[in-house]
Amino acid sequence: ADYVSRIFGASPTSGSVQLDADTILSPGSVRAARLAAGAVIDAVRAVADGRTGRAFAAVRPPGHHAEPDRAMGFCLFSSVAVAARVGQSLGMARVAVIDFDVHHGNGTQAAFEQDDSLFLGSIHQMPLYPGTGAATETGVGNIVNVPVAPHAAREAWRATFAGGLMPALDDFAPDLILISAGFDAHRRDPLAHQSLEAEDFAWATRAVLEVARRQCGGKVVSSLEGGYDLEGLGRSTVAHLHALGED
Template sequence: MTTLLITHPSCLHHETPPGHPERVDRMRAVESALEDERFSALIRENAALGSLDLVTLCHPREFAEAVLAASPEHGLVQVDADTLMSPGTVDAVMHGVGAAAQAVDEVMTGRATNAFCAMRPPGHHAETVKAMGFCFFNNAAIAARHAQRRHGAERVAVIDWDVHHGNGTQEIFWDDASVLYASTHEMPLYPGTGAVSERGQHGTIVNAPLRAGDGSEIFREAMETALLPRIEAFAPDLIVISAGFDAHWRDPLANLNLKEPDFAWATQRLMEIADRSCRGRVVSILEGGYDLEGLSRSTAAHVTALMRG
């Protein structure tokens, strides 16, 4: 049993203005949590630099090139109301793409059982031709498509427990029967998508929206009744987790009340399915989580579970 941790210093060079929730300190909190001696058994690798070809697995080349070309020489460039670029953003974004593909390569070839990509900025709001919600390219979607194109995976399940619905991942795979997208999230909340009725062209979109104030019991019930059975029945060759930790009770951007053991439990349940379906192959990619203590503790619980701790 081996767990791979992929990070890169470039994550510290994507800068946002003072007071912005998606900030450099998020990565420092994650790195600090995973420096604890209980994580000494982790295999640690620096992320490779992703290529434009990887990005174009999910985004048109013209869009990808326009995002890269928008990089400022100094200062900040506003992409949308929430999303900004600094001179270091492109390097961080492309290492995030590289990390996702690298994790898939290591897991699909058996060099690691599972992997966690501790990278920022996040990706699950990025649609086919739209950067939004702190996100530029959709790393989880790229991971799923890379597993299919490079390693012959027939079916990939992407499960997203970020408190904000992964509209980008849903949009990318809306009419794709080979990828199951399953999400719990608070609703109503940004970005406004994720209703139960949103099922995709082939019924492979599964949304289980939660209400403000919901906590452990309702989250676990939604997972057990709506999401996990569908993932099990889908029999994926790989499970990709969009691991956002902003459903934590401390998070300032939402109103759910999850605790660290909930993320550990969800991780364990998905690993059980992966054991039965795909030789334990799980790739987890960091998404949101904006309270530093909540993010730190939740990440530690998640990675401990990946290590079967």
């Protein structure tokens, strides 16, 4: 609450305020971040009350770098972490997040790492911003980080995702799965050095859905995170949505 109040208080009426090297507040930033978090929360509510089995929140700014007490990396509020708590308040006791953004979801990890009713599985390039996400960072046994090297082959990324994250997700037995869907591991993205094509994100989405069908009646909510090449972002998002909508 103190952090949220600080962000509200820092919001400028004109010009901009620099919160860190990457994160700037302009007059519309806080409203946009609130709407983004609210959209993910609404998606979770829609799944919880049976209006839909799956949902995607096409939001900006992203959220997964925002820690409980500070903004970071273009992110003000950790939309997925907040939505996970809302899911729990609606009766989905065990909530998992799968994060395939190319950058580690340090904010989600900071929110989850002391609570074994929450799970984070993250695949990300290392070394890369924000410098967290080593495989040794395991929280209370509820955090699984699987770093991949720069310029990793698509096949290597898929093998790491399938072998490193999916068994742990299955073992956690979630009541709801959230996806931090960053598409900046696409080969065209300027902020990292990965080799993925749009189809790889569709494949990863199907892998998550397979676990979701087995564990939680297929309940999945996805939220847009990073992706900074518009063509790669667009193609990857469409592929992700097609997979998310498959029976």
